[in-house]
Amino acid sequence: MLVYIIRRGLQSVVVLFLMSVLVFVGVYAIGNPIDILINPQADQQDRERAIAALGLDKPLPEQYWTFFTGALHGDFGKSFVHATPAISLILERMPATLELAFAAMLIAVVFGIPLGLWAGLRPNGIAGRTIMAGSILGFSLPTFWVGLMLIMVFSVVLGWLPSNGRGPTVDLFGLIPVSFFSVDGWRHLMLPATNLALFNVALLIRLTRAGAHEALLQDYVKFARAKGLTNRRIIGVHVLRNILIPIVTVVGLQFGALIAFAIVTESVFAWPGMGKLLIDSINVLDRPVIVAYLLIIVTMFIVINLVVDVLYSALDPRVRLTESKG
Amino acid sequence: MSEPVLRVEELRTHFFTKAGVVKAVDDVSFIVNRGEVMGLVGESGSGKSMTGYSLMGLIDPPGRIVGGRILLDGIDVIKLSGEEMRQMRGNRVAMIFQDPMMTLNPVLRIDTQMIEAIVAHRKVSAGDAHAMAAAALSKVGIPSPEERLSAYPHQFSGGMRQRVAIAIALLNKPDLIIADEPTTALDVTIQGQILYEMQKLTRETGAAVIWITHDLSVVAGLADQVSVMYAGRIVEQGTAEQVLGRPRHPYTRGLLDSVPANNARGARLKQIPGMTPSLLDLPPGCPFRERCSYAQSDCARTPLMRPLTAGQSVRCHHPLA
Incomplete structure (x- = not known):
């Protein structure tokens, strides 16, 4: 190990x-x-x-x-534009992006997996078909358009939620500014997080459904039923434990992608995160910031992949982390 | 002997597919006495596994039990509610499946899979359940059961996994075990061990067994009663000596002749010509007549099950002498 x-x-x-x-x-x-x-x-x-x-x-x-x-030595140069160290510029913005990405992934998991299970258990029911049809929308609608529509409906027409910016922040551990401790923070977070989550909700629905559908046909499910287990236990333990393996992979990889590609959502909702900083930096060819940003993102992907691999071995006893031949 | 453990009367399980109705189990009746082993023999697709699933209440849509009675200890299980059915499964009736590589959940430890089978049916403490699981493992001949309990299925060989499955089936001391070709996927030597083990354990616990198989040599050594299925129906029934020693249905005869050991050395192996008919919209008449060398014009009428000698009955217009 x-x-x-x-x-x-x-x-x-x-x-x-x-x-x-x-x-x-x-x-x-x-x-x-x-x-x-x-x-x-x-x-x-x-x-x-x-x-x-x-x-x-x-x-x-x-x-x-x-x-x-x-x-x-940990010095990635100074921003051409701001004349401050590039790395601190990025780290300053990072909590906002991470918060957004976490919220989006939470929404994706909380909605995607149960809905996918439901659709997988009742593939021919009306609910199952509706969920699957809805997931196609989630896949195919462009993020920026959905973002604009969310603003139109919830901010402009209904006036329930703010359309841009981040709510007031509190320093977590006196270090990381976070906004999810206040109601206003939540109100600001809701729309962009939903926007960013949509694709992943659809992805998790389809993944969970396919996994559940396949797992239900396995002999171990039949054997579990023959043992007289309750449906709740068969679905919640026998089926879920098996389909969790691909789900963890995708959630991990998608989490990296959420951080890296939050750019569109951050632009639409004027969310003060790293993605917006990157776009601005590319516009002025602020090379130290671009390089530092990409290095951070790649590092994140590497760490996430490692965590996923370790989780694998926890979830699937057949997987042992040994030296790869690659 | 007292009342039989299981009395199946005119059981019909049909599958309602888009292409039509598949009568997987069609008018099947038999009795299993306490402590007895009944061999349920037939080719693939003859409906023997579906009979087993029907008894367990494990028929999935589009399949449905459309008629008959399944009296387990005098109670008709077809009439039970879903929850009553669940309580019966794995408790009064247990089932063992064909492929031990597939029946245990690969990501759950053996103790988890055993203990859940206990606590699904009665209230016991975690420690007691653990001890029961260990005892069950040692009973089926698994060495150092305490250690093996915390292992995962992939750490067991095929034979060992089937022993675990048997241990799970026996956990709640069922009256009846349905064994669906449990030795088919195993080596011959392991097959022998498992057969021996099953025989020993069922004698000890007094559980009755329905042994579903296509292997007549297994049935010969194990079964008290034999039912031969063809195209969803039982075509011959009797004691093992009667059915295997003096088969009266041409199909049973054909099956016995197909066993290589029963042929003279060097002689061309016998086989039953043709293949099992599709069960989809099966025409009336004897379903075996297309493949039967004894068939006559009256075989277009559906034959009924009729007793020939004491204990042996056959579904044929022209039973063999």
Whole structure:
């Protein structure tokens, strides 16, 4: 197990390194941030001074080397725009995004799994068919459009919930600003979280339904019934334990995706998270922020994958974490 | 002998599919006496497993028991409510399935799967249930049962898993065990052990057994009574000696002739020509007549079950001598 984790850690370092090179070169290729950042009226001298200050006068490999040595010490450079460390800019925004992603995943799990089970147990019933038809909508409606519709209905027409922004925050452990302790925080969180959750609700419904449908045909379910167990126990223990394995994988991977792709929802609801910061940074080619953001996201994916693998071995006794041959 | 454990009368289980009605079990009657083993023999698709599932109340839609009575200890289980049925399952009647690799839940420990079978039927403390489970495992010949209880199914061999399944079936001391080809998926040597074990245990506990199989050699060594099923109906019934020693139905004869050991060495193996008819909208008449070398024109009339000698009856217009 320990060997496994160490091995995974080393693999992750390689991934992070390659990714940082790719992003570095990629952002360099897109354009020169100076053209955007500097006042067009500035003279050549000012211009060169600005370039030198940002370190953009040096050749790309040298720029990367500077970044690389800095990154080893936890310094990802300063934002070109804000002139503050890129990493602190991102960490400042991270709680908002994490809160949104957690809320969305919670909604997805709380609605997706029971609805999927229901549809799997009664595939031919009206409720089951309705759930499945609804899940197709959840899959296919574009997130930004659903977001706009939610605002239209709940903020504009009904006026029940605020359309944008985040509610008042309280520092959790004196460190992490969170908004879910106040009613107003919840009211702000509700619409964007629902918006972000929709796709995952649909995904979990379909996944759970398929799993339940398959599990119900297995001999162990027939044997469990022959033992005289109650339906509640057969579904809740025998079926659920088996279908939880694919569900945990998808929830894990989707959680990473929620954090990374909350961008659309954050833009629609003006949610002050990392996604919005990324979009703004790409617009001005603020390379340190973009690189740092992507490194953080990749690290998150790696950690989530590791957690999923460990959960696997807890859920499925046949899985033992040994050194992978890959 | 006292009242039989199980009396099945004119049981009919039909499946209502889009293509039509499949009469999987059609007018099946038999009796199982206390402590007796009844072999239920037939080819695949003859309805023998469906008979077993009907007794357990485990027929799923589109299937339904449409007629008959299943008297277990004098109570008609068809009339029981869902909850009463559940309480009967695994308690008064237990079932063992064909493939031990599939019947145990792969993600639950053996003790979980055993203890839940106990507490589903009576109130016992966790410690008592655990002790009962360990005792049941040691009874079916599993060494160091205390350790094995905390193992997962994949840590057992096929034979051992079937022993666990048998232990689970015996946990609540059922009056009747329905064994649906429990040795088919196992090696011959393991088969022998399991057969021996079942015989011993059922004698000890006095449980009656319905042994569903297509393997006549198993039935020969195990069963007191034999019922032969074909196309959802019982075509011959009697003691094991009668049915296997002097079969009167051409189908039973054909089945016995198909056993390689019964053929002369080097001779071409005998087989029953053709295949089992589709049970979908089966035409009237004897369903075996297409494959029967004794068939005559009157076989287009549906034959009825009729007694020939004491204890042996046959569903044929032209029983063999």
